Amino acid sequence: MGLLTREYPPDVYGGAGVHVEFLARELRPLVDLDVHCWGEGRTDGVTRHRSWSALDGANDALRTFSTDLSIAAAAEGRELVHSHTWYANLAGHFAKLLYGIPHVLTAHSLEPLRPWKAEQLGGGYALSSWAERTAVEGADAVIAVSGAMREDILSCYAALDPRRVHVVHNGIDTALYRPDHGTDALVRAGVDPDRPYVLFVGRITRQKGVPHLLRAVRDIDPAAQVVLCAGAPDTPEIDREFRDLFEELSRARDGVHWIPRMLPRPEVVQLLTHASVFVCPSVYEPLGIVNLEAMACGTPVVASRVGGIPEVVADGTTGVLVDVDPSDEVFEAGLARALDSVLGDPATARRMGEAGRERAVGEFGWDAVARRTVRLYEEILKEA
Structure with a gap:
């Protein structure tokens, strides 16, 4: 399966990136996993994509869409794709349509509930909102990272069948995050x-x-x-x-x-x-x-x-x-x-x-998060 994301180590700056980092680690022993993220170059199991150079200096939303096209093209041959954040959701939607495969989407936040993003993206906020709505409403399954998030998703996207929205909480690696008394x-x-x-x-x-x-x-x-x-x-x-x-x-x-x-x-x-x-x-x-x-x-x-x-x-x-x-x-x-x-x-x-x-x-262990996620993949593939 293909895991589609903007952030991936070493380029992690927010909670969604942390989520993808640890989810990928736990998924690798369970599924045949390829990660597609932003950046340049390829390492074992990770392919990085950058926007079309002709769009250098263009609105960030347009540059995101061009990166999504690259990711979607590279997802050929995957049985299922799983996208994270609006920066990669459209890539998952394109792959679903192009290859006839299921698209699972994890919603880490929702554009309609972040109107201040217009300050950052200008008119690109209308594009990011369109991309998110299109991907969410077209996804085979939407994962909410909390019960409150599930309610927000169904409130923002009333056309979405509630049966397609599943709660899988974020996790934490308590071996890495543990008290360190050094100073x-x-x-x-x-x-x-x-x-x-x-x-x-x-x-x-x-x-x-x-x-x-x-x-x-x-x-x-x-x-x-x-x-x-x-x-x-x-x-x-x-x-x-x-x-x-x-x-x-x-x-x-x-x-x-x-x-x-x-x-x-x-x-x-x-x-x-x-x-x-x-x-x-x-x-x-x-x-x-x-x-x-x-x-x-x-x-x-x-x-x-x-x-x-x-x-x-x-x-x-x-x-x-x-x-x-x-x-x-x-x-x-x-x-x-x-x-x-x-x-x-x-x-x-x-x-x-x-x-x-x-x-x-x-x-909140990541091993449990990964197992719940894989069970969802298996259910979606059975229905496909």
């Missing part, structure tokens, strides 16, 4: 290992709620550091907004650290392990793998009560959930209160971290 990564980043800190790890996007976080942490416990492992801004506008808020925060309190690059996984694990609390202020999140990563490292989580996050973070047990109020000020005040409540009660924070690790190990 060398903290020292390199300038973080004081002897002071508590709040940690954010994610992209600088509207979806991830980073501006809300930068305003929320202005008045939290002054003893706490704030560590932002944040990069890959969607647009120059959100980049400028982030930088302005970061500079303002740095003037208001000490111990504010920004790590603007993607760190190697072992360094992220160490940062997660030592954090007093991990914060996920997303305004939209189908599941949120990063919360699982924090939990697997034994760290309590403060997160927005949106999308699939409540299916991962058990409120009051593995962390604290905060309602995304229509008022930014109320949401940000809620984040601040939740962060202070965890920072101010180390014993409860420790119990939450231990419960988070136990929950990650017991309920």
Whole structure:
């Protein structure tokens, strides 16, 4: 079968890329797998595709479509294709039509619920929305990464038969994501290992709620550091907004650290392990793998009560959930209160971290995710 994706190691920058990386690893012993992703060159079992050079400088949506054409052409001979995100969904749809094979689609987010993407893509947002709708409505099976995501899919795409939408949660490798009590990564980043800190790890996007976080942490416990492992801004506008808020925060309190690059996984694990609390202020999140990563490292989580996050973070047990109020000020005040409540009660924070690790190990292993996915492939192929 063919696994179609934009992100694949070493070019992983978001949760969908993490999902594909570990799903592919677990699928290889179970199926004959070819991965098709963005990039250049070919290695064993992985073919990378780039957009048509004549479109260099064109709208990103058009360049995506040309990459999808290349991926679809290379999928010849596969029995089934499985695409991830709108960047590869159209390739899966083309392959389905061209070769008469089933197309399974995993929805990691939905374009209708991300209107801020118009800021990034301009008119390309209309194209990305069309591509997603076409692929979702034409797919033989749609995988939702959470129960909340399934409801969103059926709400956005009413023409879709609910029987074709299946929930398979994201997973976590708890052998890779586990407590690491070394401090060398903290020292390199300038973080004081002897002071508590709040940690954010994610992209600088509207979806991830980073501006809300930068305003929320202005008045939290002054003893706490704030560590932002944040990069890959969607647009120059959100980049400028982030930088302005970061500079303002740095003037208001000490111990504010920004790590603007993607760190190697072992360094992220160490940062997660030592954090007093991990914060996920997303305004939209189908599941949120990063919360699982924090939990697997034994760290309590403060997160927005949106999308699939409540299916991962058990409120009051593995962390604290905060309602995304229509008022930014109320949401940000809620984040601040939740962060202070965890920072101010180390014993409860420790119990939450231990419960988070136990929950990650017991309920979200990638081996189980892969087996459920293969069973779905087998059901679809029987029906084909």
